[in-house]
Amino acid sequence: MYTNQLCLKFDKDELTSVKENGKLKKLVEENMGVLNKLFRYRDSDFMKIEPVYSESKDVLHLMFVFSEGKFCLMSVDKRIFVEITISPKIQSVARDQFLVSISDSLSGEEIYQTSPIETGRQIIRKNLWLIPGYQMGIQPKEQTVAELVEKRTSSNLIIFFVFALMMIAVAFFAYRNIRKEIELAQIKSDFVSNVSHELRTPLALISMFAETFEMGRVKTEEKKNEYYKIISDETSRLSNIVNKILSFSQIEAGKRNYHFKEVDLNRLVQSVANTYKFHLGNKGFEFNFDKTDEKIFINADKEAISEAVINLIDNAVKYSGDSKMIRLRLTKRDNNAVIEVEDKGIGIPKDEQKKIFEKFYRASRGLIHDTKGTGLGLSLTKHIVDAHKGIIEVESEPGKGSTFRLIFPLK
Ligand code: ADP
Numbered sequence: 001m002y003t004n005q006l007c008l009k010f011d012k013d014e015l016t017s018v019k020e021n022g023k024l025k026k027l028v029e030e031n032m033g034v035l036n037k038l039f040r041y042r043d044s045d046f047m048k049i050e051p052v053y054s055e056s057k058d059v060l061h062l063m064f065v066f067s068e069g070k071f072c073l074m075s076v077d078k079r080i081f082v083e084i085t086i087s088p089k090i091q092s093v094a095r096d097q098f099l100v101s102i103s104d105s106l107s108g109e110e111i112y113q114t115s116p117i118e119t120g121r122q123i124i125r126k127n128l129w130l131i132p133g134y135q136m137g138i139q140p141k142e143q144t145v146a147e148l149v150e151k152r153t154s155s156n157l158i159i160f161f162v163f164a165l166m167m168i169a170v171a172f173f174a175y176r177n178i179r180k181e182i183e184l185a186q187i188k189s190d191f192v193s194n195v196s197h198e199l200r201t202p203l204a205l206i207s208m209f210a211e212t213f214e215m216g217r218v219k220t221e222e223k224k225n226e227y228y229k230i231i232s233d234e235t236s237r238l239s240n241i242v243n244k245i246l247s248f249s250q251i252e253a254g255k256r257n258y259h260f261k262e263v264d265l266n267r268l269v270q271s272v273a274n275t276y277k278f279h280l281g282n283k284g285f286e287f288n289f290d291k292t293d294e295k296i297f298i299n300a301d302k303e304a305i306s307e308a309v310i311n312l313i314d315n316a317v318k319y320s321g322d323s324k325m326i327r328l329r330l331t332k333r334d335n336n337a338v339i340e341v342e343d344k345g346i347g348i349p350k351d352e353q354k355k356i357f358e359k360f361y362r363a364s365r366g367l368i369h370d371t372k373g374t375g376l377g378l379s380l381t382k383h384i385v386d387a388h389k390g391i392i393e394v395e396s397e398p399g400k401g402s403t404f405r406l407i408f409p410l411k
C-alpha cells in the first residue's frame with residue numbers, strides 16, 4: 001500500500017521542521033487554514049481528521065493533530081485505502097440489507113461494491129467527505145428506498161406509540177397511587193374524628209347518669225333501673241369500640257394469633273344468637289335464627305368466629321333504619337359451612353360493595369352519615385375469614401337490605 005507520512009512539530013506560524021518532503025510541505029502551506037482549524041479543535045479537546053485537497057487523483061492526503069503542537073499529514077493510495085480500510089466497515093454496516101458501492105465521482109468507475117448494484121432500481125449517491133473525488137452509492141436489497149423508508153417509518157411509529165403508551169401507563173399509575181395516598185390520608189383523619197365521637201358519646205352519658213346518682217336525685221326504683229341500663233349499655237358500647245381498635249392494631253402489627261381447634265358451628269352460632277336475641281328484642285327487632293340439624297364442624301378459632309358474626313349483626317342493627325328485621329342462618333353447602341346475616345335495611349350501592357371491606361372505609365351516602373362507626377368492623381371480619389381460608393360475600397340492594405355471607409371449609 002502506498003503510504004507516505006509526514007509527522008511534524010508545528011511551531012506557531014512557522015513550519016520550521018517541515019523539511020523532509022518538499023511536496024508535502026507545500027501541501028501543508030497551502031492548507032494552513034485547515035491546520036489552524038484542527039489545532040483550534042484540539043485546544044477544545046476535539047480530535048478530527050480532515051482530507052486535504054491536492055491535484056493528485058489517486059492519492060488521498062489526510063491531516064490530523066495528534067498532540068499539542070504536533071500534527072500528521074498522511075498520504076495514502078485512495079483505492080487501497082478503500083479496499084483495506086473502508087470496505088470491511090461497509091460490509092459490516094450493509095450486512096444483507098444494502099448494496100453499497102464506492103465510485104469515482106468524475107469517471108463513474110466503480111472502485112468497490114459489496115455486490116453488483118442492480119440497474120433500474122433507485123440508488124442514492126452521496127460524496128464521501130473523507131475521500132474527495134469519490135462517492136458512495138446505497139441501494140436497499142429487495143426493496144425500493146421508498147419501501148424501506150415506509151417500513152422504517154412504520155416501525156418507528158410503532159415504537160413511538162408503544163413508548164407513548166408506556167408513558168401514559170406510568171403517568172396513570174403514578175396518578176392512581178397519589179390519589180390513593182390522598183384518599184387514605186382523608187380516610188385516616190375521618191377515622192380519628194369518628195373514633196373520638198364514638199368514645200365521647202358513651203363517656204358523656206355514663207358520667208351524666210353517674211353524677212345524677214351521686215347527687216341522690218334518682219328517687220324511684222323504675223328510674224334507677226332505667227339509668228343503670230343506660231350506663232351498662234354505654235359501657236358495653238365503649239368496650240366494643242376499644243376491642244375493635246385493639247383487634248385492629250394487633251392485626252396491623254401482625255400480632256394477631258388464632259388458636260385453631262375443631263369447632264361445632266351449630267353450638268357457636270346458637271350461643272351468639274342466644275346472647276343477641278334479648279338485646280335485639282329490646283331494640284324492637286324481629287330476630288330469627290334458622291339453624292340446621294346437620295352437624296357442622298370446622299377448624300377454627302372460636303372467639304374469632306364469634307367476633308366476625310357479632311360484627312355482622314352489629315352492622316345489621318346499625319344500618320337497618322326502620323325495617324327492623326334480622327335473620328341469622330347456618331347451613332351446609334357442598335363442602336362448606338355458610339353463616340348468613342340478613343337485614344332489610346338501607347343496603348349498599350354496587351360501587352361501594354367492594355370498598356366496604358377496606359380498613360377505615362365507610363360508605364358516604366344517605367343515612368350512613370348519621371350512623372356512628374369506625375370503618376373497622378368489616379375489615380376485621382374479612383381478616384378473620386381470610387385467616388380461616390374462608391370467603392366473605394355481600395349481596396345488597398339500596399333500600400332493600402343486605403345479606404353478608406361467611407363461607408368456611410368444613411373440617
Ligand atoms: P362501620 O360500621 O364502623 O362504619 P364497617 O367496616 O363495619 O364499619 O362497615 C363499613 C361500611 O359498610 C359501613 O360504614 C356501611 O356503610 C357499610 N355497611 C356495613 N354493613 C352494612 C349493612 N348491613 N347494611 C348497609 N351498609 C353496611
